[in-house]
Amino acid sequence: MSIATQLHDLLRSGIHRIGELELQTNVCNFPYVICHSADAGLSTESAFGGLEVHEGPADARELSTYAEDGTYRFTKGQTNLKRGWVMVLENEQDLLLALDQFYPACVGLFIAQKGGILEIETLRDKLNRQTGMYRFARTISDTGAQKLVQEICGPAHQCAKKILWKLDADTPLDESEASRFNGIPGDLPESEAIPLLCREACNHFVAECRKAAKAEFEAKAAEA
Amino acid sequence: MSIAPKPTSALLIVGHGSTENPDSSTPYFDHADEIRSRGLFAEVCCCFWKEEPSMREAIYMIDSDEIYVVPDFISEGYFTQDVIPRELQLNGPTTVVRGKTFHYCLPVGVHRSMTELILRRAKEVAPDVDPAHTTLIITGHGTGLNQNSTKAIRDQADLIAASGAGYAAVLDAYMEEPPFIAEWDKMSPTPNVVVVPFFISDGLHSYQDIPVLLGMEDEVGAAASQREVFRHNPHHLREKTLFYSSAIGTERLLADVILDQVSDFDKLHKSL
Numbered sequence: 036m037s038i039a040t041q042l043h044d045l046l047r048s049g050i051h052r053i054g055e056l057e058l059q060t061n062v063c064n065f066p067y068v069i070c071h072s073a074d075a076g077l078s079t080e081s082a083f084g085g086l087e088v089h090e091g092p093a094d095a096r097e098l099s100t101y102a103e104d105g106t107y108r109f110t111k112g113q114t115n116l117k118r119g120w121v122m123v124l125e126n127e128q129d130l131l132l133a134l135d136q137f138y139p140a141c142v143g144l145f146i147a148q149k150g151g152i153l154e155i156e157t158l159r160d161k162l163n164r165q166t167g168m169y170r171f172a173r174t175i176s177d178t179g180a181q182k183l184v185q186e187i188c189g190p191a192h193q194c195a196k197k198i199l200w201k202l203d204a205d206t207p208l209d210e211s212e213a214s215r216f217n218g219i220p221g222d223l224p225e226s227e228a229i230p231l232l233c234r235e236a237c238n239h240f241v242a243e244c245r246k247a248a249k250a251e252f253e254a255k256a257a258e259a
Numbered sequence: 260m261s262i263a264p265k266p267t268s269a270l271l272i273v274g275h276g277s278t279e280n281p282d283s284s285t286p287y288f289d290h291a292d293e294i295r296s297r298g299l300f301a302e303v304c305c306c307f308w309k310e311e312p313s314m315r316e317a318i319y320m321i322d323s324d325e326i327y328v329v330p331d332f333i334s335e336g337y338f339t340q341d342v343i344p345r346e347l348q349l350n351g352p353t354t355v356v357r358g359k360t361f362h363y364c365l366p367v368g369v370h371r372s373m374t375e376l377i378l379r380r381a382k383e384v385a386p387d388v389d390p391a392h393t394t395l396i397i398t399g400h401g402t403g404l405n406q407n408s409t410k411a412i413r414d415q416a417d418l419i420a421a422s423g424a425g426y427a428a429v430l431d432a433y434m435e436e437p438p439f440i441a442e443w444d445k446m447s448p449t450p451n452v453v454v455v456p457f458f459i460s461d462g463l464h465s466y467q468d469i470p471v472l473l474g475m476e477d478e479v480g481a482a483a484s485q486r487e488v489f490r491h492n493p494h495h496l497r498e499k500t501l502f503y504s505s506a507i508g509t510e511r512l513l514a515d516v517i518l519d520q521v522s523d524f525d526k527l528h529k530s531l
Contacts, residue, residue, distance in 0.1 A: 037322045038320065038322055039322075093292070096288055100281050101281070107279075107280075107281040109278040109279065110278070110311065111311050135304070135312075135320055139311040139312035139316065139320070140311070140312035140316040140317065140319050140320040142320070143316075143319035143320040143321075144316065144319050146319075147319045152357075153319070154315075156315065164345070164346075166337075166341075166342060234315075234316065235313060235315060235316075237278075237311070238278045238309045238310065239278050242278060
Protein backbone atom coordinates (compact mmCIF):
# COMPACT_ATOMS: atom_id res chain seq x y z
CA MET A 36 0.00 0.00 0.00
CA SER A 37 1.40 3.44 -0.93
CA ILE A 38 2.48 5.94 1.71
CA ALA A 39 -0.27 8.32 0.55
CA THR A 40 -2.92 5.64 0.95
CA GLN A 41 -1.64 4.78 4.40
CA LEU A 42 -1.74 8.47 5.29
CA HIS A 43 -5.35 8.57 4.16
CA ASP A 44 -6.11 5.59 6.40
CA LEU A 45 -4.33 7.20 9.35
CA LEU A 46 -6.53 10.28 9.02
CA ARG A 47 -9.64 8.10 8.88
CA SER A 48 -8.53 6.39 12.06
CA GLY A 49 -8.63 9.66 13.98
CA ILE A 50 -5.19 11.16 13.46
CA HIS A 51 -5.41 14.92 12.86
CA ARG A 52 -2.03 16.36 13.81
CA ILE A 53 1.61 16.20 12.79
CA GLY A 54 4.06 18.54 14.47
CA GLU A 55 2.38 21.92 14.64
CA LEU A 56 0.07 21.17 11.71
CA GLU A 57 -3.61 20.43 12.07
CA LEU A 58 -4.81 18.04 9.36
CA GLN A 59 -8.48 18.39 8.51
CA THR A 60 -10.66 16.54 6.06
CA ASN A 61 -13.66 17.72 4.05
CA VAL A 62 -13.63 21.40 4.89
CA CYS A 63 -15.31 23.86 2.47
CA ASN A 64 -15.50 21.14 -0.18
CA PHE A 65 -11.81 20.43 -0.01
CA PRO A 66 -10.81 16.85 0.79
CA TYR A 67 -7.80 17.99 2.85
CA VAL A 68 -7.02 21.24 4.62
CA ILE A 69 -3.94 21.92 6.72
CA CYS A 70 -3.00 24.88 8.88
CA HIS A 71 -1.12 25.75 12.04
CA SER A 72 -2.83 23.93 14.89
CA ALA A 73 -3.33 27.23 16.70
CA ASP A 74 -5.41 28.39 13.70
CA ALA A 75 -7.52 25.23 13.55
CA GLY A 76 -10.61 27.02 14.88
CA LEU A 77 -10.45 29.67 12.19
CA SER A 78 -9.89 27.22 9.36
CA THR A 79 -13.35 25.70 9.71
CA GLU A 80 -15.15 29.06 9.60
CA SER A 81 -16.52 30.46 6.37
CA ALA A 82 -13.78 31.73 4.04
CA PHE A 83 -11.35 30.00 6.38
CA GLY A 84 -11.77 32.72 9.00
CA GLY A 85 -9.66 35.16 7.01
CA LEU A 86 -6.59 32.91 6.91
CA GLU A 87 -4.43 33.32 3.81
CA VAL A 88 -5.44 30.51 1.45
CA HIS A 89 -2.84 28.51 -0.46
CA GLU A 90 -4.16 26.14 -3.09
CA GLY A 91 -2.08 23.04 -3.65
CA PRO A 92 1.20 21.99 -2.05
CA ALA A 93 3.48 24.38 -3.98
CA ASP A 94 3.84 26.96 -1.19
CA ALA A 95 4.60 24.47 1.57
CA ARG A 96 8.33 25.00 1.37
CA GLU A 97 8.05 28.77 1.52
CA LEU A 98 5.67 28.59 4.49
CA SER A 99 7.99 26.30 6.38
CA THR A 100 11.34 27.98 5.65
CA TYR A 101 11.02 31.07 7.85
CA ALA A 102 9.52 31.64 11.29
CA GLU A 103 7.17 34.52 11.98
CA ASP A 104 10.11 36.74 12.95
CA GLY A 105 11.90 35.97 9.67
CA THR A 106 14.53 33.63 11.08
CA TYR A 107 15.54 30.58 9.06
CA ARG A 108 14.01 27.39 10.42
CA PHE A 109 17.20 25.37 10.04
CA THR A 110 15.56 22.18 11.24
CA LYS A 111 12.00 21.39 10.37
CA GLY A 112 11.16 20.04 13.80
CA GLN A 113 11.35 23.54 15.23
CA THR A 114 8.20 24.66 17.03
CA ASN A 115 8.09 28.07 15.42
CA LEU A 116 5.95 27.42 12.36
CA LYS A 117 4.32 30.54 10.95
CA ARG A 118 0.60 31.07 11.57
CA GLY A 119 -2.11 32.83 9.58
CA TRP A 120 -2.46 30.58 6.54
CA VAL A 121 -4.41 27.57 5.39
CA MET A 122 -3.54 25.13 2.60
CA VAL A 123 -6.23 23.32 0.64
CA LEU A 124 -5.36 20.06 -1.07
CA GLU A 125 -7.19 17.98 -3.64
CA ASN A 126 -5.98 14.52 -2.76
CA GLU A 127 -3.74 12.53 -0.44
CA GLN A 128 -0.83 12.63 -2.90
CA ASP A 129 -0.80 16.43 -2.67
CA LEU A 130 -1.28 16.22 1.09
CA LEU A 131 1.77 13.98 1.38
CA LEU A 132 3.76 16.26 -0.91
CA ALA A 133 2.93 19.21 1.35
CA LEU A 134 3.70 17.32 4.57
CA ASP A 135 7.02 16.16 3.17
CA GLN A 136 7.96 19.84 2.81
CA PHE A 137 6.81 20.84 6.28
CA TYR A 138 8.17 17.73 7.98
CA PRO A 139 10.46 15.93 5.53
CA ALA A 140 9.97 12.15 5.40
CA CYS A 141 8.12 12.19 8.73
CA VAL A 142 5.00 10.40 7.48
CA GLY A 143 7.14 7.70 5.90
CA LEU A 144 9.30 7.38 9.00
CA PHE A 145 6.23 6.88 11.17
CA ILE A 146 4.78 4.27 8.83
CA ALA A 147 8.13 2.47 8.75
CA GLN A 148 8.31 2.52 12.52
CA LYS A 149 4.80 1.10 12.80
CA GLY A 150 5.80 -1.62 10.37
CA GLY A 151 8.93 -2.44 12.37
CA ILE A 152 11.33 -1.59 9.54
CA LEU A 153 12.71 1.77 10.67
CA GLU A 154 16.47 1.64 11.12
CA ILE A 155 17.85 3.90 13.81
CA GLU A 156 21.30 5.38 13.66
CA THR A 157 23.34 6.01 16.78
CA LEU A 158 25.02 9.35 17.37
CA ARG A 159 28.46 7.76 17.01
CA ASP A 160 27.47 6.30 13.62
CA LYS A 161 26.38 9.73 12.50
CA LEU A 162 29.40 11.60 13.84
CA ASN A 163 31.89 9.07 12.51
CA ARG A 164 30.61 9.69 8.97
CA GLN A 165 31.06 13.46 9.09
CA THR A 166 33.54 15.03 6.73
CA GLY A 167 35.52 18.20 6.29
CA MET A 168 35.24 20.66 9.16
CA TYR A 169 32.60 18.50 10.87
CA ARG A 170 35.00 15.57 11.19
CA PHE A 171 36.13 16.96 14.54
CA ALA A 172 32.62 16.50 15.97
CA ARG A 173 33.36 12.81 16.51
CA THR A 174 35.79 13.63 19.31
CA ILE A 175 33.01 14.83 21.62
CA SER A 176 32.88 12.93 24.91
CA ASP A 177 29.81 10.93 25.93
CA THR A 178 29.32 13.34 28.80
CA GLY A 179 29.46 16.29 26.43
CA ALA A 180 26.98 14.66 24.03
CA GLN A 181 24.53 13.83 26.85
CA LYS A 182 24.72 17.44 28.01
CA LEU A 183 24.08 18.73 24.50
CA VAL A 184 20.91 16.67 24.15
CA GLN A 185 19.54 18.42 27.20
CA GLU A 186 20.69 21.84 25.99
CA ILE A 187 19.52 21.60 22.37
CA CYS A 188 16.81 18.98 21.93
CA GLY A 189 13.21 18.73 23.05
CA PRO A 190 10.34 21.19 23.18
CA ALA A 191 12.09 23.40 25.72
CA HIS A 192 14.56 24.16 22.93
CA GLN A 193 12.02 24.44 20.14
CA CYS A 194 12.38 20.94 18.76
CA ALA A 195 9.31 18.74 18.55
CA LYS A 196 11.00 15.51 17.49
CA LYS A 197 11.05 12.28 19.44
CA ILE A 198 14.64 11.11 19.77
CA LEU A 199 15.01 7.46 18.84
CA TRP A 200 18.79 7.23 18.81
CA LYS A 201 21.31 6.32 21.48
CA LEU A 202 24.88 7.56 21.79
CA ASP A 203 26.07 4.12 20.72
CA ALA A 204 24.53 0.66 20.75
CA ASP A 205 25.09 0.31 24.50
CA THR A 206 24.61 3.87 25.71
CA PRO A 207 21.06 5.23 25.91
CA LEU A 208 20.40 8.90 26.45
CA ASP A 209 20.21 10.10 30.04
CA GLU A 210 16.72 10.66 31.38
CA SER A 211 15.54 14.18 30.61
CA GLU A 212 12.59 16.10 29.23
CA ALA A 213 14.29 15.98 25.82
CA SER A 214 14.91 12.23 25.85
CA ARG A 215 11.39 11.48 27.13
CA PHE A 216 9.50 13.70 24.66
CA ASN A 217 7.09 11.75 22.47
CA GLY A 218 7.26 13.84 19.29
CA ILE A 219 3.79 15.33 19.68
CA PRO A 220 3.67 19.00 20.65
CA GLY A 221 0.63 20.03 22.68
CA ASP A 222 -1.40 17.72 24.86
CA LEU A 223 -2.82 15.38 22.27
CA PRO A 224 -3.21 11.66 22.92
CA GLU A 225 -0.80 9.56 20.85
CA SER A 226 -3.73 8.06 18.93
CA GLU A 227 -4.49 11.48 17.41
CA ALA A 228 -1.09 12.52 16.04
CA ILE A 229 1.74 11.38 13.83
CA PRO A 230 4.81 11.90 16.01
CA LEU A 231 7.87 13.57 14.52
CA LEU A 232 10.62 10.97 14.70
CA CYS A 233 14.33 11.71 14.97
CA ARG A 234 16.01 8.55 13.63
CA GLU A 235 19.41 10.21 13.41
CA ALA A 236 20.91 13.29 15.02
CA CYS A 237 20.18 16.34 12.88
CA ASN A 238 22.85 18.50 11.28
CA HIS A 239 22.27 21.25 13.80
CA PHE A 240 23.12 18.77 16.57
CA VAL A 241 26.22 17.69 14.64
CA ALA A 242 27.32 21.31 14.28
CA GLU A 243 26.85 21.83 18.01
CA CYS A 244 28.83 18.63 18.72
CA ARG A 245 31.69 20.10 16.73
CA LYS A 246 31.63 23.30 18.78
CA ALA A 247 31.44 21.36 22.06
CA ALA A 248 34.22 19.00 20.97
CA LYS A 249 36.46 21.96 20.17
CA ALA A 250 35.69 23.50 23.57
CA GLU A 251 36.57 20.18 25.24
CA PHE A 252 39.83 20.01 23.30
CA GLU A 253 40.77 23.57 24.21
CA ALA A 254 39.90 23.01 27.87
CA LYS A 255 42.15 19.93 27.95
CA ALA A 256 44.95 21.82 26.22
CA ALA A 257 44.65 24.63 28.76
CA GLU A 258 44.93 22.12 31.61
CA ALA A 259 48.02 20.46 30.15
CA MET B 260 16.89 15.40 -25.21
CA SER B 261 13.51 13.82 -24.51
CA ILE B 262 13.05 11.11 -21.94
CA ALA B 263 10.49 8.34 -21.97
CA PRO B 264 8.07 8.55 -19.02
CA LYS B 265 8.88 6.27 -16.11
CA PRO B 266 5.52 5.97 -14.36
CA THR B 267 6.69 3.28 -11.94
CA SER B 268 10.03 4.83 -11.03
CA ALA B 269 11.09 7.53 -8.61
CA LEU B 270 13.61 10.28 -9.20
CA LEU B 271 15.73 11.19 -6.20
CA ILE B 272 17.62 14.46 -6.52
CA VAL B 273 20.52 14.69 -4.09
CA GLY B 274 21.84 18.06 -2.97
CA HIS B 275 24.18 19.46 -0.37
CA GLY B 276 21.85 21.75 1.61
CA SER B 277 22.72 23.91 4.59
CA THR B 278 21.58 24.52 8.14
CA GLU B 279 22.78 28.10 7.82
CA ASN B 280 21.67 29.38 4.44
CA PRO B 281 17.98 29.24 3.50
CA ASP B 282 18.70 29.62 -0.21
CA SER B 283 21.04 26.69 -0.44
CA SER B 284 18.39 24.08 -1.23
CA THR B 285 16.04 26.26 -3.31
CA PRO B 286 17.33 25.17 -6.74
CA TYR B 287 16.97 21.48 -5.88
CA PHE B 288 13.33 21.96 -4.97
CA ASP B 289 12.82 24.10 -8.06
CA HIS B 290 14.30 21.39 -10.25
CA ALA B 291 12.13 18.79 -8.53
CA ASP B 292 9.00 20.92 -9.01
CA GLU B 293 9.79 21.42 -12.66
CA ILE B 294 10.31 17.70 -13.31
CA ARG B 295 7.30 16.74 -11.20
CA SER B 296 5.14 19.08 -13.26
CA ARG B 297 6.05 17.11 -16.38
CA GLY B 298 4.60 13.90 -14.94
CA LEU B 299 7.51 11.75 -16.05
CA PHE B 300 8.10 9.88 -12.78
CA ALA B 301 5.80 8.32 -10.21
CA GLU B 302 7.59 10.35 -7.54
CA VAL B 303 10.19 13.10 -7.48
CA CYS B 304 11.96 13.68 -4.16
CA CYS B 305 14.95 15.60 -2.86
CA CYS B 306 17.38 14.65 -0.11
CA PHE B 307 20.46 16.29 1.34
CA TRP B 308 23.73 15.94 3.16
CA LYS B 309 23.19 18.97 5.41
CA GLU B 310 19.45 19.43 5.38
CA GLU B 311 16.28 17.41 5.84
CA PRO B 312 15.40 14.87 4.62
CA SER B 313 18.78 13.19 4.90
CA MET B 314 19.92 10.70 2.32
CA ARG B 315 19.23 7.88 4.76
CA GLU B 316 15.72 9.13 5.43
CA ALA B 317 14.85 9.38 1.76
CA ILE B 318 14.16 5.68 1.29
CA TYR B 319 11.29 5.97 3.78
CA MET B 320 9.47 8.55 1.69
CA ILE B 321 9.58 6.66 -1.60
CA ASP B 322 7.07 4.02 -2.70
CA SER B 323 8.61 3.04 -6.03
CA ASP B 324 10.81 -0.02 -6.23
CA GLU B 325 13.07 1.57 -8.84
CA ILE B 326 14.84 4.81 -7.98
CA TYR B 327 17.04 6.97 -10.21
CA VAL B 328 19.48 8.94 -8.09
CA VAL B 329 20.86 12.09 -9.70
CA PRO B 330 23.43 14.11 -7.75
CA ASP B 331 22.56 17.75 -8.31
CA PHE B 332 26.24 18.53 -7.88
CA ILE B 333 28.57 20.34 -10.20
CA SER B 334 31.51 17.97 -10.11
CA GLU B 335 32.27 14.31 -9.98
CA GLY B 336 34.28 14.46 -6.82
CA TYR B 337 34.27 13.87 -3.14
CA PHE B 338 30.51 14.02 -2.58
CA THR B 339 29.45 12.07 -5.62
CA GLN B 340 32.14 9.42 -5.39
CA ASP B 341 32.43 8.99 -1.63
CA VAL B 342 29.65 10.55 0.43
CA ILE B 343 26.50 9.83 -1.60
CA PRO B 344 27.31 6.16 -2.38
CA ARG B 345 28.18 5.58 1.28
CA GLU B 346 25.05 7.29 2.59
CA LEU B 347 22.71 5.53 0.17
CA GLN B 348 24.70 2.28 0.47
CA LEU B 349 25.35 2.08 -3.27
CA ASN B 350 28.16 -0.07 -4.63
CA GLY B 351 27.94 0.51 -8.36
CA PRO B 352 25.75 1.92 -11.10
CA THR B 353 22.84 -0.26 -9.93
CA THR B 354 22.41 -1.49 -6.36
CA VAL B 355 19.52 -3.21 -4.62
CA VAL B 356 19.08 -1.75 -1.14
CA ARG B 357 16.37 -3.17 1.10
CA GLY B 358 14.35 -4.39 -1.85
CA LYS B 359 14.62 -1.23 -3.91
CA THR B 360 16.74 -0.87 -7.04
CA PHE B 361 18.84 2.28 -7.08
CA HIS B 362 20.36 3.55 -10.33
CA TYR B 363 23.18 5.96 -9.64
CA CYS B 364 23.50 8.56 -12.39
CA LEU B 365 26.35 10.98 -13.01
CA PRO B 366 26.16 14.46 -11.47
CA VAL B 367 24.57 17.20 -13.53
CA GLY B 368 27.74 19.28 -13.69
CA VAL B 369 29.66 16.84 -15.85
CA HIS B 370 27.00 16.61 -18.53
CA ARG B 371 27.98 18.03 -21.91
CA SER B 372 24.88 20.23 -22.01
CA MET B 373 26.27 22.35 -19.15
CA THR B 374 28.49 24.15 -21.65
CA GLU B 375 25.47 25.73 -23.30
CA LEU B 376 24.02 26.76 -19.94
CA ILE B 377 27.26 28.53 -18.97
CA LEU B 378 27.36 30.40 -22.26
CA ARG B 379 23.72 31.42 -21.86
CA ARG B 380 24.35 32.66 -18.34
CA ALA B 381 27.44 34.61 -19.43
CA LYS B 382 25.48 36.24 -22.25
CA GLU B 383 22.56 37.11 -19.97
CA VAL B 384 24.73 38.83 -17.41
CA ALA B 385 26.78 40.79 -19.94
CA PRO B 386 24.67 41.01 -23.10
CA ASP B 387 26.46 43.98 -24.65
CA VAL B 388 30.11 43.18 -24.15
CA ASP B 389 32.25 42.05 -27.02
CA PRO B 390 33.57 38.55 -26.21
CA ALA B 391 36.79 39.41 -28.03
CA HIS B 392 37.55 41.88 -25.25
CA THR B 393 36.22 39.71 -22.45
CA THR B 394 37.59 37.01 -20.19
CA LEU B 395 35.12 34.38 -19.03
CA ILE B 396 36.00 32.86 -15.66
CA ILE B 397 34.18 29.79 -14.42
CA THR B 398 34.66 29.58 -10.70
CA GLY B 399 34.14 26.78 -8.20
CA HIS B 400 35.06 25.69 -4.71
CA GLY B 401 38.13 23.50 -5.14
CA THR B 402 39.16 21.13 -2.37
CA GLY B 403 42.14 19.07 -1.39
CA LEU B 404 39.79 16.19 -0.55
CA ASN B 405 39.36 14.93 -4.10
CA GLN B 406 41.39 15.80 -7.18
CA ASN B 407 38.37 15.28 -9.43
CA SER B 408 36.47 18.14 -7.83
CA THR B 409 37.87 20.73 -10.22
CA LYS B 410 37.86 18.56 -13.32
CA ALA B 411 34.30 19.47 -14.37
CA ILE B 412 35.19 23.15 -14.34
CA ARG B 413 38.47 22.69 -16.19
CA ASP B 414 36.63 20.61 -18.79
CA GLN B 415 33.97 23.30 -19.24
CA ALA B 416 36.63 26.00 -19.64
CA ASP B 417 38.33 23.91 -22.32
CA LEU B 418 35.05 23.17 -24.10
CA ILE B 419 34.03 26.83 -24.17
CA ALA B 420 37.47 27.93 -25.32
CA ALA B 421 37.16 25.49 -28.21
CA SER B 422 33.50 26.26 -28.91
CA GLY B 423 33.96 29.34 -31.04
CA ALA B 424 32.12 31.52 -28.54
CA GLY B 425 34.82 34.08 -29.13
CA TYR B 426 35.97 34.95 -25.60
CA ALA B 427 39.49 36.30 -25.47
CA ALA B 428 40.21 33.91 -22.63
CA VAL B 429 38.25 31.24 -20.80
CA LEU B 430 39.67 30.41 -17.39
CA ASP B 431 38.90 28.30 -14.34
CA ALA B 432 39.45 29.62 -10.82
CA TYR B 433 38.68 28.44 -7.29
CA MET B 434 37.99 29.60 -3.79
CA GLU B 435 40.34 27.25 -2.00
CA GLU B 436 42.98 26.14 -4.46
CA PRO B 437 44.96 27.81 -7.23
CA PRO B 438 44.30 29.52 -9.52
CA PHE B 439 42.50 31.60 -6.92
CA ILE B 440 39.40 33.54 -7.89
CA ALA B 441 40.60 36.34 -5.61
CA GLU B 442 43.22 37.05 -8.29
CA TRP B 443 40.66 37.39 -11.09
CA ASP B 444 42.00 40.73 -12.25
CA LYS B 445 45.61 39.52 -12.51
CA MET B 446 44.68 36.43 -14.54
CA SER B 447 42.38 38.30 -16.94
CA PRO B 448 44.09 39.85 -19.99
CA THR B 449 41.03 41.88 -21.04
CA PRO B 450 39.19 44.97 -19.77
CA ASN B 451 35.93 43.03 -19.34
CA VAL B 452 35.58 40.01 -17.08
CA VAL B 453 32.54 37.78 -16.70
CA VAL B 454 32.52 35.46 -13.70
CA VAL B 455 30.05 32.56 -13.65
CA PRO B 456 29.93 30.61 -10.36
CA PHE B 457 29.78 26.88 -11.11
CA PHE B 458 27.63 26.12 -8.08
CA ILE B 459 24.14 24.75 -7.84
CA SER B 460 22.75 27.38 -5.50
CA ASP B 461 23.19 31.02 -4.66
CA GLY B 462 24.18 29.94 -1.20
CA LEU B 463 27.03 30.76 1.09
CA HIS B 464 29.79 30.43 -1.50
CA SER B 465 28.45 32.07 -4.63
CA TYR B 466 26.41 34.80 -3.02
CA GLN B 467 28.32 35.54 0.13
CA ASP B 468 31.95 34.37 -0.06
CA ILE B 469 32.98 34.92 -3.67
CA PRO B 470 31.74 38.54 -3.86
CA VAL B 471 34.19 39.28 -1.04
CA LEU B 472 37.00 37.46 -2.85
CA LEU B 473 36.21 39.43 -6.01
CA GLY B 474 36.36 42.68 -4.06
CA MET B 475 32.70 43.53 -4.74
CA GLU B 476 31.98 43.57 -1.03
CA ASP B 477 34.08 44.19 2.06
CA GLU B 478 32.48 41.56 4.20
CA VAL B 479 30.20 38.55 3.86
CA GLY B 480 26.63 39.82 3.45
CA ALA B 481 23.23 38.37 4.12
CA ALA B 482 21.79 35.47 2.18
CA ALA B 483 20.49 36.19 -1.32
CA SER B 484 16.83 35.91 -0.38
CA GLN B 485 17.27 38.28 2.53
CA ARG B 486 18.53 41.17 0.42
CA GLU B 487 16.26 43.88 -0.75
CA VAL B 488 18.60 44.97 -3.50
CA PHE B 489 20.43 42.44 -5.60
CA ARG B 490 23.81 43.23 -6.96
CA HIS B 491 23.88 45.31 -10.08
CA ASN B 492 26.29 44.69 -12.91
CA PRO B 493 28.75 45.84 -13.99
CA HIS B 494 31.20 46.49 -11.18
CA HIS B 495 34.13 48.76 -11.89
CA LEU B 496 36.91 47.23 -9.82
CA ARG B 497 40.67 46.96 -10.03
CA GLU B 498 40.64 48.91 -13.31
CA LYS B 499 38.39 46.36 -14.98
CA THR B 500 34.69 45.95 -15.69
CA LEU B 501 33.38 42.92 -13.83
CA PHE B 502 30.11 41.10 -14.46
CA TYR B 503 29.09 38.54 -11.84
CA SER B 504 26.27 36.11 -12.52
CA SER B 505 24.14 34.02 -10.19
CA ALA B 506 25.05 30.37 -9.74
CA ILE B 507 24.67 28.17 -12.79
CA GLY B 508 22.42 25.77 -10.89
CA THR B 509 19.72 28.38 -10.45
CA GLU B 510 19.04 28.05 -14.16
CA ARG B 511 15.66 26.35 -14.45
CA LEU B 512 16.86 24.44 -17.52
CA LEU B 513 19.07 22.45 -15.19
CA ALA B 514 16.00 20.26 -14.73
CA ASP B 515 16.60 19.11 -18.31
CA VAL B 516 20.19 18.22 -17.45
CA ILE B 517 18.93 16.04 -14.59
CA LEU B 518 16.70 14.22 -17.07
CA ASP B 519 19.60 13.99 -19.53
CA GLN B 520 21.62 12.18 -16.88
CA VAL B 521 18.79 9.68 -16.32
CA SER B 522 18.53 9.15 -20.05
CA ASP B 523 22.30 8.70 -20.39
CA PHE B 524 22.25 6.20 -17.51
CA ASP B 525 19.68 4.07 -19.32
CA LYS B 526 21.67 4.18 -22.54
CA LEU B 527 24.86 3.17 -20.80
CA HIS B 528 23.62 0.64 -18.29
CA LYS B 529 20.21 -0.70 -19.29
CA SER B 530 19.33 -2.68 -22.35
CA LEU B 531 16.19 -1.03 -23.68
